[in-house]
Amino acid sequence: MMPATQSGTGNREPGTGNALVHADGVSKWYGQVSGLNNVTVSIPPGVTGLLGPNGAGKSTFMKLMTGQLKPSQGTIRVLGEPIWGNPEVFARIGFCPEQDAFYDRMTGLEWVTALVRLNGLNDAEADAAAKRAIDRVDLMEAANKKIGAYSKGMRQRIKLAQALVHDPELLILDEPLTGMDPIMRRKTIRLIKDWARAGKHIIVSSHILHEIESMTSNILLINNGRIVAEGNVHQIRDLIDTHPHTVYVRGANPRALARQFLTEDDVLSMKFEDDAVVVETARPDSFYARLTELAASGEAGQIDEVQSPDDNLQAVFKYLVKQ
Amino acid sequence: MTGDATPLPAFRRMSFFNASRRVFDLSLGEMLWSRRTIFMALIVGGPVLLALIVKVIESFGMAALRVNNQRMAGFSIFGVIIWALFLRFIVPVLGVFYGTALMADEVEDKTITYLFTRPVPRGAVLVGKFLAYLACTFLVVLPSVMVVYFLLVPLSQVPATFGKLLIDLGLLALGLAAYGGVFSLVGSFFKRPLVIGLIFAFGWEQVVMLIPGSLKQFTIAYYLQGLVPHAMPSEGVTSILQGLFQQNPPAWVCLAWLFAFLGGFLYLATRVVERKEYILEQ
Numbered sequence: 001m002m003p004a005t006q007s008g009t010g011n012r013e014p015g016t017g018n019a020l021v022h023a024d025g026v027s028k029w030y031g032q033v034s035g036l037n038n039v040t041v042s043i044p045p046g047v048t049g050l051l052g053p054n055g056a057g058k059s060t061f062m063k064l065m066t067g068q069l070k071p072s073q074g075t076i077r078v079l080g081e082p083i084w085g086n087p088e089v090f091a092r093i094g095f096c097p098e099q100d101a102f103y104d105r106m107t108g109l110e111w112v113t114a115l116v117r118l119n120g121l122n123d124a125e126a127d128a129a130a131k132r133a134i135d136r137v138d139l140m141e142a143a144n145k146k147i148g149a150y151s152k153g154m155r156q157r158i159k160l161a162q163a164l165v166h167d168p169e170l171l172i173l174d175e176p177l178t179g180m181d182p183i184m185r186r187k188t189i190r191l192i193k194d195w196a197r198a199g200k201h202i203i204v205s206s207h208i209l210h211e212i213e214s215m216t217s218n219i220l221l222i223n224n225g226r227i228v229a230e231g232n233v234h235q236i237r238d239l240i241d242t243h244p245h246t247v248y249v250r251g252a253n254p255r256a257l258a259r260q261f262l263t264e265d266d267v268l269s270m271k272f273e274d275d276a277v278v279v280e281t282a283r284p285d286s287f288y289a290r291l292t293e294l295a296a297s298g299e300a301g302q303i304d305e306v307q308s309p310d311d312n313l314q315a316v317f318k319y320l321v322k323q
Numbered sequence: 324m325t326g327d328a329t330p331l332p333a334f335r336r337m338s339f340f341n342a343s344r345r346v347f348d349l350s351l352g353e354m355l356w357s358r359r360t361i362f363m364a365l366i367v368g369g370p371v372l373l374a375l376i377v378k379v380i381e382s383f384g385m386a387a388l389r390v391n392n393q394r395m396a397g398f399s400i401f402g403v404i405i406w407a408l409f410l411r412f413i414v415p416v417l418g419v420f421y422g423t424a425l426m427a428d429e430v431e432d433k434t435i436t437y438l439f440t441r442p443v444p445r446g447a448v449l450v451g452k453f454l455a456y457l458a459c460t461f462l463v464v465l466p467s468v469m470v471v472y473f474l475l476v477p478l479s480q481v482p483a484t485f486g487k488l489l490i491d492l493g494l495l496a497l498g499l500a501a502y503g504g505v506f507s508l509v510g511s512f513f514k515r516p517l518v519i520g521l522i523f524a525f526g527w528e529q530v531v532m533l534i535p536g537s538l539k540q541f542t543i544a545y546y547l548q549g550l551v552p553h554a555m556p557s558e559g560v561t562s563i564l565q566g567l568f569q570q571n572p573p574a575w576v577c578l579a580w581l582f583a584f585l586g587g588f589l590y591l592a593t594r595v596v597e598r599k600e601y602i603l604e605q
Contacts, residue, residue: 030602066440069600085597088336091442099603101433103353114349118342118441120335162437 020045020170020201021065025074028060035060037225043203047196049212050205052222058205059098062174066095079170091119094168096159098175104148108134108158111147112165119166133165138187152179173204177211181303182295189214208308210284244268245284247308250276253301260300342443346451354459363417367467370408374474397475398484404471405491410498410547417460418502419520423510425452430601446593453507460499465492494550501543501581504588511595543584549577
């Protein structure tokens with residue numbers, strides 16, 4: 001793990017020819033508020049995780065690299081081309097945004113088909129591509145239901161389907177696992193890894209190290225609008241393991257879940273919140289693995305949602321900023 | 324969940340029109356079944372209700388409307404409804420509420436991201452949504468005009484007046500398009516487009532039309548008004564109404580200006596959308 005320099009270039013040369021995304025002195029201000037601050041970075045091919053707490057600048061960076069925002073200062077190129085005002089590059093990019101926003105009256109299939117038609121596919125091709133993408137995210141049984149009736153996890157998956165429906169070279173995923181149950185998280189992570197193995201490139205953001213780590217070892221740490229560090233995940237992993245990790249688990253039977261967690265020696269504390277149990281664990285890895293097993297076995301009832309608040313990372317960021 | 328990647332056809336660049344048509348396909352259903360359309364149906368239901376009341380009054384042998392002590396016939400009342408209700412009120416209202424919302428709704432709902440991260444020009448997104456607005460308003464407004472017509476005009480007068488009805492329908496369609504063009508620019512440019520749109524339609528346009536001089540040439544209502552006498556019947560009573568519009572320019576000038584408003588403002592709106600950053604609230 002390389003603590004980033006002021007410019008954030010780390011050990012890569014700016015303007016690297018094969019970089020997926022190359023940002024050169026990029027800043028973004030919203031009026032007086034700074035969203036991103038003089039970032040220079042090259043994101044290499046493969047899978048890269050963008051890790052940082054909420055408000056760190058992840059979404060701003062993703063909006064800049066998807067041409068939704070124009071840099072206030074500096075330049076940004078994606079797949080070797082400028083992205084702002086250059087819509088044709090989107091034929092090679094798939095983007096899964098963070099926001100939970102849809103055309104709720106459309107069915108999942110109608111929505112994905114309509115969006116991929118914007119990539120120039122004719123009706124038959126669009127229909128086939130949409131069905132294939134929806135199948136990839138395991139949502140075929142709900143393809144003809146209105147999106148308004150989808151659960152949070154299903155909405156995340158249909159969003160993922162619209163991002164990969166046109167078979168893009170580069171997938172940009174903003175917090176793609178938010179709201180998914182453990183089994184679907186595992187499947188989605190597998191899908192992302194399969195995508196990478198097929199030679200595609202992925203940039204994925206999260207505020208949960210465990211999520212990023214399960215997809216890639218190459219991460220960019222972002223905080224207060226700056227790239228704080230970049231490189232291999234394992235060193236930051238050691239840092240984060242010294243801090244307790246909080247996990248929010250919502251399910252049909254929180255008390256049964258709590259009984260199961262009590263048998264784990266890494267669980268430091270627990271508390272109930274409505275239909276959820278909030279657990280503090282010393283070993284997030286083994287906790288998440290056990291949680292997935294629990295969801296699969298159904299021993300403690302259905303698990304609907306798993307979330308991890310972003311304050312898990314704060315101590316690590318403080319440490320890195322001091323370096 | 325599978326990870327297979329069956330190759331898709333290579334990317335085919337679309338023409339601006341083709342891209343707009345595909346955005347239109349995506350937007351029409353959403354627009355047609357939105358709450359705004361229920362509002363529109365209520366608005367256009369007003370003249371239908373009024374025509375029904377007139378029909379009931381006339382069925383008792385009474386005069387529903389008199390001008391200078393002369394009883395107005397069915398088609399004359401229809402002409403007044405077209406001018407006073409549809410052209411001066413309903414068309415601007417729909418133009419404001421739909422035109423300003425073309426981009427604003429997508430931004431507010433945060434669905435704009437899906438359209439702006441596809442390989443289509445942003446301008447085509449606006450034009451596609453504008454076409455959806457036209458289809459949506461035509462589908463609701465024009466049938467209601469037909470209903471009003473058939474409620475007010477006796478069947479015996481239909482052969483003589485049907486051509487005029489078609490002109491009225493064309494006039495309304497042109498009004499919806501021209502106001503839609505202007506308000507699509509307002510909606511693309513301003514943060515509070517609805518307020519500005521309402522000020523334009525019911526402040527500027529109404530006030531300026533009452534002021535002598537050439538300022539009224541900067542309104543859409545002036546050119547729509549200029550076409551009204553050509554669409555109205557020329558019988559005795561309505562000639563009084565026509566007197567109000569005597570100083571209007573010829574029809575071709577009005578048509579040319581209305582198309583210029585439509586084309587010019589829509590073009591400017593596409594330029595704004597191409598250049599503007601839409602920052603979604605977190």
